[in-house]
Amino acid sequence: MPYSTEVDRKWQKKWEETKLYKFNPQNIDKKLYCLEMFSYPSGAKLHLGHWYNYGLSDTWARMKRMQGFEIFQPMGFDAFGLPAENYAIKTGVHPQDSTYQNIETMERQLREMGAMFEWDHEVITCSPEYYKWTQWIFLELYKSGLAYRKEAPVNWCPSCQTVLANEQVVDGACERCGTEVTKKNLTQWFFKITEYAQELLDKLEELDWPEKTKKIQTNWIGRSEGAEIEFKIENKDLSFRVFTTRADTLLGVTYVVLAPENELVDKITTDENRKAVEEYKEFAKKQTEIDRLSTTREKTGVFTGAYAIHPITGEKVPVWIADYVLATYGTGCVMAVPAHDERDFEFATKYNLPIKRVIKGEEGQVDELPYTEYGILVNSGEFDGMSSADARVNIVKKLEGESKGELKVNYRLRDWLVSRQRYWGAPIPVIHCEHCGIVPVPEKDLPVLLPYDVEFSPDGESPLKKHEGFMNTTCPKCGAKALRDPDTLDTFVCSSWYYLRYPDNKNNEKAFDTEWINKMLPVDKYIGGPEHAAMHLLYARFITKALRDAGHLSFDEPFKSLVHQGIILGPDGNRMSKSKGNIVSPDEYIAEYGSDVFRLYLAFGFAYTEGGPWSDDGIKAIDRFVGRVERIVDRVIELRKESSTDEIRKDEKELNYARHYAIKAVSEDTEKFQFNTSVSRMMELVNALYKYDQETELKNVKYMEGIIADLLRLLAPFAPHLSEELWERLGYSYSIFNESWPAFDEAALVKDIVEMAVQINGKVRGKVEVPSTADEKEIEKIALEDKKVKEYINGKEIKKVIVIKGRIINIVVK
Structure with a gap:
């Protein structure tokens, strides 16, 4: 029969009946684990992006199969999360019902794609069989001291009514709904990803990943070497530490700045300054981190009335609060050197604070302030005349001797905030007891099931908190009445380990069998979008390392090789969205031409890692x-x-x-x-x-x-x-x-005869065939004897003949 959708169905049926693509564990020595980032079933149908990602990565995997590899290519669904819950609030359809309905549709469509997916190894993150082990991973991290609870200023989305991790805030707005993010002080669960900051950085070099992605992670981790310096508060038994990469400028400190959220602020603020400080703290709460860190935004702040003691000179320096200092970055305290820092200079100029030069140029020149380069120290007492490099060492040595400072490495990376005040997620497996405090749910009691009958309208608190049947329990330690944790886990926790579950997805006793997973992992080829560089890809690396250190894995990295597919834009050149009305459905093209024509067109019409605007001009x-x-x-x-x-x-x-x-x-x-x-x-x-x-x-x-x-x-x-x-x-x-x-x-591939173009005075006038072994003289002779060439020369004087072997013959005539 001629190619059509009937041919598609015929062979899909045959492949299914014969289990053609079933992974054979006996061929583990030839294993190739090819994995596409699994999809979120928020819509009822596959869109063009799914086809572009999954169809063409399947093409690569099929070639590898024919090259002798035993392909393991599973598929599943990242099924918890806000979209299903928001849809439920809007329509009244329960998140569980809409999610499973969408999964059923998408499974059918993915099968119709004709890919080699291992459906026997499917995982669905919202199923209790899966999230039982997500909860187990949480408990493993808690056991290892990598999961902890604390009160902290957090990103709050007023629309989604939940906390967001730093990585989920884009340009000051919620990445999911676009609402401007505010700050709240809440007690939350965190994963201590910072414990692995250096290894996450070091191991990047070993990965076959796009350089741009490695750079994004490098910048996000943000390693900096410097010194931590202690300042004491005047007339109080209080002190704070600042981290600086420019200890050479310490003698130029004329004031210090604390983040408005710093707990020290309330303790040091004087009575006459308290009203202004409180008002400013309220003002800072409404600003996003992006705004606060902006270099173009006007700097604002308030004097606390307190003074700190300079650790070397003993001079008093005023303590200010300003929103350009963040409690979550560094120590939440900054030493201000206005002569040598643009931000500090702008602040000092605005508030008429002293500006003291302590660095001049290497050649002795005195440049205008602020002077931010390295140079030679001036106005710095015993350190005058030293280079910045030498001064950094000597100043820190002096501070270390007086227990006022030490060399330190700092990271921009913050711990991963994992608790969410929403319903549709994996419940956090912790019990709060009045007598015993925080008590982990025993492994035998997992999973902590997510109840179905929940009122999930968002009001700023977890919907589970209002479900008495869920919340009320007994303490596993003392047997007293206790409460469950009302929050659910960030869905990125679910997706941070799914690649470990696929090869052993039927295991009811463990998240995975360590011996088997150590044979199957790491993933050999991982394909997905570049937007996950500083979230999913970073989180998955952290979880792998944490589980390795807990004795469950023997490898360091989850994904050996990574490919990012490009994005297919709408015909108007913009990202596809319902609001723009530029969404292209693959269904109509598949119905008309068949899935292979559609796949071939996606392969031919775009550079895979770049994508581009959709046009169906070439599909015919x-x-x-x-x-x-x-x-x-x-x-x-x-x-x-x-x-x-x-x-x-x-x-x-x-x-x-x-x-x-x-x-x-x-x-x-x-x-x-x-x-x-x-x-x-x-x-x-x-x-x-x-x-x-x-x-x-x-x-x-x-x-x-x-x-x-x-x-x-x-x-x-x-x-x-x-x-x-x-x-x-x-x-x-x-x-x-x-x-x-x-x-x-x-x-x-070595031709006996090579075809070469003949130019006369720079214009191509014909082609000649010459033996591939011919030298320049032979090639020239063949060209000049060609009938067409002779006609063009027509008795004219030949000035010279230029032969570029294998490419072109240029004849210059008068």
Whole structure:
């Protein structure tokens, strides 16, 4: 039958019945774990992005299968989270019902894609069988001292009515709904990701990841080396520490600044300054971190009335609060050196605070302030004349000797805030007892089930808090009445370990069998969007390392090699969204052309890692290409009945070159996810087959058929249903995916005859064929004897002939 959606269905059924793609654990030594970031079932249908991500990564995996690898390519759903809950609030449909309904639809569509997904290994994060082990991981981190609870200023989304991690705030707004984020002081659960800051940084170099992604993580972790310096508060038994990378400027400190949220503020503020300080603290609460850190925003602050003692000079310096200092960054305290820091200079100028130069240029020049470069110390007492580098060392040594400072490494990375005040998530497996305090739920009592009958309208507190049946329990330690933790876990906790569950998803006794997972992991190829660089990818790395240190894993990193797919934009060049009305549904194209034509078009029409605006201008050309492949297969079947030759002649050699060039190029480009050029090379091979068929009277049919068989092997990962159909049509045994990937012959890529363009006075006037072994004199002779070239020269004087071997002959005439 000609290629159509009927062909798709035929082969999907056969693959399912024969379990063609089932992973064989006996071939563990050839294992290749290919994983796409799983999708969130917030919509009822697959969109173009799913197809672009999953369809083309499946193409890569299919090639690897034919190259002899045992492919493990599972699929599942990241099923907890706000969209389902918000949809429930809007429509009244329970999040569990809408999520499972959407999963059922998406499972069907993913099967219709014809990918090699291992459905026997599916995971769904909202199922108790999965989140039981998410809760177990929480408890493992708690046991290791990596999960803790504290009150802290947190990002609060007024619309979603929940806390957000720093990574979920984009340009001061909630990444999910776009509402401006505010600050709240709440007691929350955190994971101590900062414990692994240095290893997360160090191990990046070992990963086959895009450099841009590694740079994003490097900047997010934000390592800086410097000194922590102690300042004492005048007339009080209180002190604070500042972290600085510029200890050489310490003698230029003229004031210090605390974050408005710093707990020291209330203790040191004088009575006459308290009203102004309280008002300013309220003002700062309403500012986002992005705004507060902006270099262009006007600096504001208030004097507390207190003074600190300079650790070297003993001088009094005023203590201010200002919102450009954050409680969550560094120590929440800053030493201000206005002569040598632009931000401090702006603040000091505005509030008429002293500005003291302590650095001049290396050559002795005195530049205008603020001078932010390194140089030579001045106005710094015993350190005068030292270079900045020497002064940093000597000043810290002096402070260390007096117990007022020490060398320190600081990180921008903050601990991961994991508790959420929403319903649709994994309950935090902790019990709060009046007598025993925080008590972990015993492993035998997991999972802590999420109740179905919950009123989940958001009001700033967890909906679970209002569910008495859920909240009221007994303490596992003392048996007294106790309360469960009302919060649920950030959905990024669910997705931070799912790759560990896939290979052992039926295990009811453990999250995974350590011995088996150590054989199956790390993931060999991970494919997904670049937007997860500082969230999911960082969190997954942390969880892997934490579980390794708890004795559950023996590897350091979850994903060896990473590829980011680009984004298919709407036809208007903008990101697709319902509000813009620019969403393109793949369904209509698949119904008209079949899934293979659609997959081939996605492969051919875009550079995979870049994407671009959608246009269907070329899909008809791909449909015609598929038709040409079918016709050349039918043609060779027809030619089997006619007389043929076994002789290898010049035209066979040309076809052989096209064959081996295509094999080499498709193999290399597909390996690099360069699918568009791979399809181009296959098109060239089809053209070469048609040329041979049309221009050769007595054909070497066996030879031609062998090349068509290679063409189908190359095409199979890109058009799996079509290739199976044509393979069967040729009478070959099932399945083409049990065939070996074709190998190219380097010798066949050396042409006996090379075609070269001939230019006359810079204009191409013809082409000549020359032996590949010919030297420049022979090539010149062949060109000058060519009939067309002679006509163009027509007796004119030849000044010179320039030969660039293998490329061009340029004849210059008067």
